[in-house]
Amino acid sequence: xxxxxxxxxxxxxxAREGKIVAKDVAAELxxxxxxxxxxxxxxxxxxxxxxxxxxxxxxxxxxxxxxxxRSVAPDGKLKVAAVAAGLVRPGGTVILDGGTxxxxxxxxxxxxxxxxxxxxxxxxxxxxxxxPRVEVFLIGGRLYKHxxxxxxxxxxxxxxxxxxxxxxxxxxxxxPDAGLTTGDAEEAAMKRALSARAxxxxxxxxxxxxxxxxxxxxLPWDGISGLITDADPHQPVIERLTTRGVEILPAG
Amino acid sequence: xxxxxxxxxxxxxxAREGKIVAKDVAAELxxxxxxxxxxxxxxxxxxxxxxxxxxxxxxxxxxxxxxxxRSVAPDGKLKVAAVAAGLVRPGGTVILDGGTxxxxxxxxxxxxxxxxxxxxxxxxxxxxxxxPRVEVFLIGGRLYKHxxxxxxxxxxxxxxxxxxxxxxxxxxxxxPDAGLTTGDAEEAAMKRALSARAxxxxxxxxxxxxxxxxxxxxLPWDGISGLITDADPHQPVIERLTTRGVEILPAG
DNA sequence: CCTGTTCTTGCACGTTTCTGCATGTATCGT
DNA sequence: ACGATACATGCAGAAACGTGCAAGAACAGG
Numbered sequence: 001x002x003x004x005x006x007x008x009x010x011x012x013x014x015a016r017e018g019k020i021v022a023k024d025v026a027a028e029l030x031x032x033x034x035x036x037x038x039x040x041x042x043x044x045x046x047x048x049x050x051x052x053x054x055x056x057x058x059x060x061x062x063x064x065x066x067x068x069x070r071s072v073a074p075d076g077k078l079k080v081a082a083v084a085a086g087l088v089r090p091g092g093t094v095i096l097d098g099g100t101x102x103x104x105x106x107x108x109x110x111x112x113x114x115x116x117x118x119x120x121x122x123x124x125x126x127x128x129x130x131x132p133r134v135e136v137f138l139i140g141g142r143l144y145k146h147x148x149x150x151x152x153x154x155x156x157x158x159x160x161x162x163x164x165x166x167x168x169x170x171x172x173x174x175x176p177d178a179g180l181t182t183g184d185a186e187e188a189a190m191k192r193a194l195s196a197r198a199x200x201x202x203x204x205x206x207x208x209x210x211x212x213x214x215x216x217x218x219l220p221w222d223g224i225s226g227l228i229t230d231a232d233p234h235q236p237v238i239e240r241l242t243t244r245g246v247e248i249l250p251a252g
Numbered sequence: 253x254x255x256x257x258x259x260x261x262x263x264x265x266x267a268r269e270g271k272i273v274a275k276d277v278a279a280e281l282x283x284x285x286x287x288x289x290x291x292x293x294x295x296x297x298x299x300x301x302x303x304x305x306x307x308x309x310x311x312x313x314x315x316x317x318x319x320x321x322r323s324v325a326p327d328g329k330l331k332v333a334a335v336a337a338g339l340v341r342p343g344g345t346v347i348l349d350g351g352t353x354x355x356x357x358x359x360x361x362x363x364x365x366x367x368x369x370x371x372x373x374x375x376x377x378x379x380x381x382x383x384p385r386v387e388v389f390l391i392g393g394r395l396y397k398h399x400x401x402x403x404x405x406x407x408x409x410x411x412x413x414x415x416x417x418x419x420x421x422x423x424x425x426x427x428p429d430a431g432l433t434t435g436d437a438e439e440a441a442m443k444r445a446l447s448a449r450a451x452x453x454x455x456x457x458x459x460x461x462x463x464x465x466x467x468x469x470x471l472p473w474d475g476i477s478g479l480i481t482d483a484d485p486h487q488p489v490i491e492r493l494t495t496r497g498v499e500i501l502p503a504g
Numbered sequence: 505c506c507t508g509t510t511c512t513t514g515c516a517c518g519t520t521t522c523t524g525c526a527t528g529t530a531t532c533g534t
Numbered sequence: 535a536c537g538a539t540a541c542a543t544g545c546a547g548a549a550a551c552g553t554g555c556a557a558g559a560a561c562a563g564g
Contacts, residue, residue, distance in 0.1 A: 003512075019257055022550080032514050037551075052256035053521065053550065111263050112300055122374035122390060129400045130267050132300055132311045138374060138402045140392025140410050148381045150390045158392050158410070255522070274540080284524050289541070305531065305540065 001029060007039055014049055014058055021055040047086075059086070059110075076206035076230040079251035081105040083228050084168050084204055090114055092165045095194050096124055098149035099170035101204045103127060109134070118162050120150040120190065137162060144186060151186040156193045167198030171218055174205045174227065176240040178213035179220050188216040200225040202249070207231040210238065221246050253281060259291055266301055266310055273307040312397040328458035328482040331503040333357040335480050336420050336456055342366055344417045347446050348376055350401035351422035353456045355379060361386070370414050372402040372442065389414060396438060403438040408445045419450030423470055426457045426479065428492040430465035431472050440468040452477040454501070459483040462490065473498050 006029065014020050022040065026033040044051040050059050081104035088094050090113060096102050098121030106127045114133040119125055120141065128136045139162070141155025150158075169191055173181035180203055182188050195201040201224045210231045226247035231238055233250050242248060258281065266272050274292065278285040296303040302311050333356035340346050342365060348354050350373030358379045366385035371377055372393065380388045391414070393407025421443055425433035432455055434440050447453040453476045462483045478499035483490055485502050494500060 019254060021254065033550085034515080034552095035513065038513090041552095050256075052254055054254045054256075057254070057256055057260070111260070112298065120392075122377035125374035125395055126378050126400065128395075129312060129397060132397065133298075136395035136397075137406075138390070138392040138395050140372075140390040140402070140407075143377055143380075143388035143390050145381060145384065145388075148378065150392070154389075154410075154413070155392075158406075161406070285540085286525080287523060290523085293542090 001031065003039075006031070006035070007043065010036075010039055010043065010056075011048060014056065019055060019057050020049070023054075025055075074206065076208070076251075077101045077104050078108070079230040080204050080206050080228050081108045083249055083251040084202065085109050087166060087168070087202060088113065088115055089165070092116070093118065093163070095119070095162070095164045095167040095198050097121070097168060097170045097191060097194065097204075098124060098147055099204075101170050101206060102168060105168060105204070106131070116164075118164055120155055120159070120194070121148060122150075123148055144184065146184055147187060149187065149190070151184075151190045155190055159190070159193045159197055162197055164198040165200065167195050167201040168204055169195060169201055169218070169224075170204050171214075172209060173212045173214040174203070174209045174229075174237075174241075175211060175213040176237060176244065178217070180218040180224070181214040182216055182218050183214045185216045188218045191218045195219060195223065203227045205229045205231075210235070253283070255291075258283070258287070259295065262288075262291055262295065262308075263300060266308065271307060271309055272301070275306070277307075312400065326458065328460070328503075329353045329356050330360070331482040332456050332458050332480050333360040335501055335503040336454065337361050339418060339420070339454060340365065340367055341417065344368070345370065345415070347371070347414070347416045347419040347450050349373070349420060349422045349443060349446065349456075350376060350399055351456075353422050353458060354420065357420060357456070358383070368416075370416055372407055372411070372446070373400065374402075375400055396436065398436055399439060401439065401442070403436075403442045407442055411442070411445045411449055414449055416450040417452065419447050419453040420456055421447060421453055421470070421476075422456045423466075424461060425464045425466040426455070426461045426481075426489075427463060427465040428489060428496065430469070432470040432476070433466040434468055434470055435466045437468045440470045443470045447471060447475065455479045457481045457483075462487070 010020060022033050022036045026036045040051055040056045043049045047059060049056040077100060081101055084105045085108035093116040096117050096119045102124055106124060109131060112133055116135040117128055118137045120139040125136050125138050128134050139150055139155055139158045141150035141158060142152040144151045171180045171182050203224055205227055207230050210229060221244055226249050228249045228251055230251040233248060238248060262272060274285050274288045278288045292303055292308045295301045299311060301308040329352060332353060336357045337360035345368040348369050348371045354376055358376060361383060364385055368387040369380055370389045372391040377388055377390050380386050391402055391407055391410045393402035394404040396403045423432045423434050455476055457479055459482050462481060473496050478501050480501045480503055482503040485500060490500060
């Protein structure tokens with residue numbers, strides 16, 4: 001039993017069972033509990049698991065619920081959401097866009113994370129009520145039925161009064177030439193306004209968005225810090241983005 | 253069963269069921285009640301739940317409400333909501349407060365009604381997405397977890413920019429002497445701000461609120477146009493209100 | 505092939521943490 | 535007011551933990 005092999009085994013076990021009991025694994029593999037503990041400590045140090053008394057748990061509850069939530073949101077969106085949730089630092093401030101992927105991000109946030117979330121989506125705001133230590137600031141305005149977010153002049157104006165470390169943006173199209181696009185002009189403007197208020201902007205793009213373009217440009221490539229996607233990094237479109245200097249955060 | 257795992261289980265249970273009974277959980281998991289109590293005490297210490305005799309409740313009642321909204325609202329609230337929905341004129345503008353009764357009003361609105369709804373509740377806003385002809389204006393601001401509505405300076409300021417024909421307000425206490433009251437000072441101020449922007453204000457008060465008073469005054473009796481309630485019109489408290497000149501809209 | 509170094513692994517030890525029980529107290533329902 | 539139930543606290547055994555240490559494997563260089 002190689003050390004690296006053991007590590008992989010632990011991670012796989014964590015993904016499958018949703019938890020690791022040090023004692024059990026030690027017995028199963030015929031190694032001492034000390035070794036298991038050492039491995040878990042290392043993995044926790046790399047942020048790959050959460051060390052608890054008796055064993056370890058996944059960093060995000062969403063990982064464990066993988067199977068049960070698969071029905072709710074497509075697999076790709078969950079992976080993207082899990083990575084995005086990992087970007088949110090305790091005590092930090094994040095601007096969260098509307099949409100199903102953003103909603104998945106909310107569910108992927110640790111239950112007891114303390115941070116501030118700014119959003120123009122009532123759906124996102126309502127979902128965040130279940131995170132007791134998350135402070136929510138709601139951006140008001142005229143509600144666009146199309147995607148159930150506040151847009152328009154009042155919303156853009158309200159957005160001018162906030163600042164954040166991070167902005168997580170959803171789009172409908174990700175194309176090397178067309179850039180980041182969406183289907184509604186008002187929404188595009190709103191996304192721009194939100195992105196402008198954050199130090200870093202990351203785009204949530206599950207694989208089905210890759211290579212497509214919608215009618216309205218949201219941002220050019222140099223307007224964002226990175227792209228979070230579950231698409232294959234070796235896919236031609238992704239490689240073209242990389243050559244353009246776009247940082248890709250793989251959600252494999 | 254890891255200790256940390258148990259903690260997560262409790263939080264999840266709290267979100268799903270809206271309450272925790274220490275005895276039941278202890279039996280279900282096959283552990284002593286002491287451990288459950290200890291966990292609940294810790295969680296309460298971190299502000300993740302509210303400790304009560306016999307078990308625990310969510311920090312915010314809004315969490316449980318949101319989860320259990322599939323279960324039908326109490327009979328009284330439905331009746332009140334139906335009458336309130338009848339006050340909304342096609343083409344008109346209504347300011348809708350947060351809370352379960354207000355949510356019931358949304359469901360009581362005709363599916364094809366065309367009007368404008370102004371609200372500071374993300375829950376209400378999200379529910380209105382299913383009414384295609386209703387224009388929604390969302391009032392933003394800091395979200396108060398207690399009842400899941402936007403309050404505070406920013407919300408009050410945003411409210412100054414709207415006007416409406418009608419304001420439907422929820423309260424927690426309706427008392428002949430104390431007037432209309434609620435449990436949070438910020439919320440009370442917000443309700444006042446909303447009421448001031450409408451030509452008419454009607455209060456939604458299902459029978460269990462009648463005769464009770466909470467800590468903070470929302471409005472005096474002459475600040476409202478009427479009270480919608482399913483309580484017996486011949487009840488002493490109601491009759492005292494009538495003699496004070498309050499118009500009662502019975503929701504029998 | 506030998507040797508020194510580094511890394512890993514299991515064990516021993518003292519420490520911390522968890523858990524269930526017993527005790528006495530507070531709170532609830534009747 | 536009373537019994538029943540829930541509670542906080544202290545305690546003891548058990549389990550898990552971190553650390554230091556030594557034996558062994560892997561490896562590089564001579």
